[in-house]
Amino acid sequence: MSTVADVTAFDVSLPADHPGAHDPAYRARRDTIARVGAAYRRGDPIPDVEYTDEEHAVWARVQAELGALHRTHACRAYLRGSDALVLPTDRVPQLREVDERVHALTGFHIDPVPGLVDTRTFYGALAERRFLATQYIRHHSVPHYTPEPDIIHEIIGHANMLADPELADLYEAAGHASQRARTPEALEFFSRVFWFTLEFGVVTEDGWPRAFGAGILSSFGEIHTYADPLLVTHRPFDLAAMGSHDYDITQYQPVLFRADSTERLLADLHAFFADFDDETPERISR
Template sequence: MFEEAQLYAPVTRSETGEATVHLDHDHPGASDPEYRARRNALATLAMEWQPGDPIPVAPYTDAEHEVWRVVCRELHRLHERHASALYLDGKQRLRLPEDHIPQLSEVNQRLRPLTGFGYVPAAGLVPLLQFYGSLADGVFHSTQYVRHHSVPLYTPEPDVLHEVVGHGNCLAHDRFARVYRSAGEAARRVETEEALEFISKVFWFSLEFGVLREKGEVRSYGAGLLSSYGEIQQVADADLRPLDVARMGVQTYDITHYQPILFCAEGFGEVENVVGGFFDEVDDDLVQRLAHAASTPA
């Protein structure tokens, strides 16, 4: 795990335009020069990409395609047991290939006709306003690298499996897509960093790590859970709390560990009403009121 709890490895760029991805010393690919070279090359391609340009082609290896196959096979089994019905519906609509890592352009060909969403490449961390704001336009910033082949069922950072298997299958369903777009509109509406951070935490505890009840069982609908072989199986051990955007917006979290606190909805309709409703109405004043309410003892 990253010692400084960095969600994405830092990326720097030289004067000649070449990118360097700074993997932590205990990252599974840190001592693999070929993997590091591919990560640097992909980061360079993403940084050079401009809106309107074709999506750059990622040069995946046979070992990386095998990682995709292994993870998709294992997640498929877990999705049938732990994923929400709406996610499974989106997955059926999108029909991602499971025998190779699809290029983002291939994903876009499948996704855009369904909900209008499409992917664009990202080298790593994208500024909050840019990332969330772009959702309003149906644009999702995605990394293209894949986790190291030595540990296919683990990644210390979001990779293309998280972006495409986790988020892509959600974005393929109209009801999910509407909530994502509302999150983007919310990010553009607020003016303060505090409000934007509040929105990002509500997004984190819903569209990344959200769970809900279906037919008496707790199921996952958040992309962070649905793309994690380990964490999706640990939901039963979490402290499940009612859906409450005030609490979600101030709740701290540690990305280097499984989330000990999750907010559970009574069906996706409540996600749309509570989380989607918050995104539809939020402004800086509302964030201030909610943050104050969450910090006031009952």
């Protein structure tokens, strides 16, 4: 089995306002963990990361708190995936073991990357039933917050969804749709729809709003605010409105789009993804 020490160095750049930007030990850990994604080549065994006790403690705290909240706030499709995947509660899972389990359940692979990848690469991988995931974990001083996707977001948010066959098929459909977006404008429209559904979607179940998107389901803060009418406005599920609505990734989302049911969301999104091309934004916005 390969380990992170077997691969070459990789330096991560963090913005000045990042929680770990001025912590030399954290920056060194980020560089070390990023080596796995930088060296990985498809088909190779995924090298393990030797996580520290502090990193395991961050995972255990967030997993325990989110797990309890999911039973009240998560939609049923997400809970099906979570119950099938069965993530560890006391330690950071190795991407290798998550990949093996998700692939056995739905045929999706989880591939490591050192950090954020360009939009077309990320979405295009979904068409091949591959999800590109980071392996680092957020700074210990802010266990409930990360300014960028970390392994908590990737695995608790997305991998649990990818463990459900219906949701996994939706991710693949999204990937194929993105490949038909030839212009930057069409890709941006598609990305916004993805954001307000697979990342920050809300559905009605049993008369109550439930979290559908991975961005809500992996965020302690978002899951406490997404259904609060004093903090968040729920608009009707409208693909044209989603595709033209701006959002800020650095703050809790003040506007979300809520579907009448998970079945409605899945049907409408599959139809949207199946027909998506460069003319779609103008066609559905008329």
